[in-house]
Amino acid sequence: MSKAVALAASLLLTVSLCFAAPEDAQAPVDKRALDSVNLLLLGDQVKNTVGEKTNQMLGKAMTLLGVPYKRGGSSSDTGFDCSGFVRHIYETSVGRLLPRRADEQAKTTEKIDRSELNPGDLVFFNTMRRTFSHVGIYIGDGKFIHAPSAGKAVRVDDLRAAYWTKRFTGARRVQEPLASDASAP
Structure with missing residues (x-):
C-alpha cells in the first residue's frame, strides 16, 4: 500500500471515530469501529478497481476529513463548502478545474445513471430547493465524501440514508481531458 493511501486510511479511521454523525452518537462503539473498518476495506476495493489518478484523488479527499464547512470556502486552511471542496479535489489531484458552483458543475459534466456510479463521479442533491x-x-x-453544511466538517455519508435518498437529483461524470490537455505540463 502506498504511503498516501496508508495515511488516508489511518486518517479515515481516526476521523470517522471522532466525527460520527449525530444519529450514531448512541451507537455502540463496536458499530462505529465496524463502520470505520468497512470504510478502510472500501478504500482497498477502490484502490484495486480504479485508475491511479482516481485513487490519488480519493486519497487526497480522505485526508481532508474533518476540515470545517465554510460557506464560499475553497481551502483546507479556512474550510470548504460543497462545491469548493469538489473543485479543490479535482484541481489539486488531477489538474481539472471545475466551475465554482454545484449547479455549474452539474452543467459541465456528463450525466450518468445512478447505477453507473464509479468512484470519483459527482453526486448531486436538492438541499436548498x-x-x-x-x-x-x-x-x-x-x-460519498462532501462538505455538508454550517457547523459540520468534511465527512463520508451513505447515499442510501433516507435524507440523501430523498434529495438525490443526479449523478455526473467529469470527462477525461482532451489529448492536448493531457500533454500539457
Whole structure:
C-alpha cells in the first residue's frame, strides 16, 4: 500500500471515530469501529478497481476529513463548502478545474445513471430547493465524501440514508481531458 493511501486510511479511521454523525452518537462503539473498518476495506476495493489518478484523488479527499464547512470556502486552511471542496479535489489531484458552483458543475459534466456510479463521479442533491444545490464525490459502496453544511466538517455519508435518498437529483461524470490537455505540463 502506498504511503498516501496508508495515511488516508489511518486518517479515515481516526476521523470517522471522532466525527460520527449525530444519529450514531448512541451507537455502540463496536458499530462505529465496524463502520470505520468497512470504510478502510472500501478504500482497498477502490484502490484495486480504479485508475491511479482516481485513487490519488480519493486519497487526497480522505485526508481532508474533518476540515470545517465554510460557506464560499475553497481551502483546507479556512474550510470548504460543497462545491469548493469538489473543485479543490479535482484541481489539486488531477489538474481539472471545475466551475465554482454545484449547479455549474452539474452543467459541465456528463450525466450518468445512478447505477453507473464509479468512484470519483459527482453526486448531486436538492438541499436548498434547487435541483443541484449540493455536490459530493462518490467513493464507492454507496458512499460519498462532501462538505455538508454550517457547523459540520468534511465527512463520508451513505447515499442510501433516507435524507440523501430523498434529495438525490443526479449523478455526473467529469470527462477525461482532451489529448492536448493531457500533454500539457
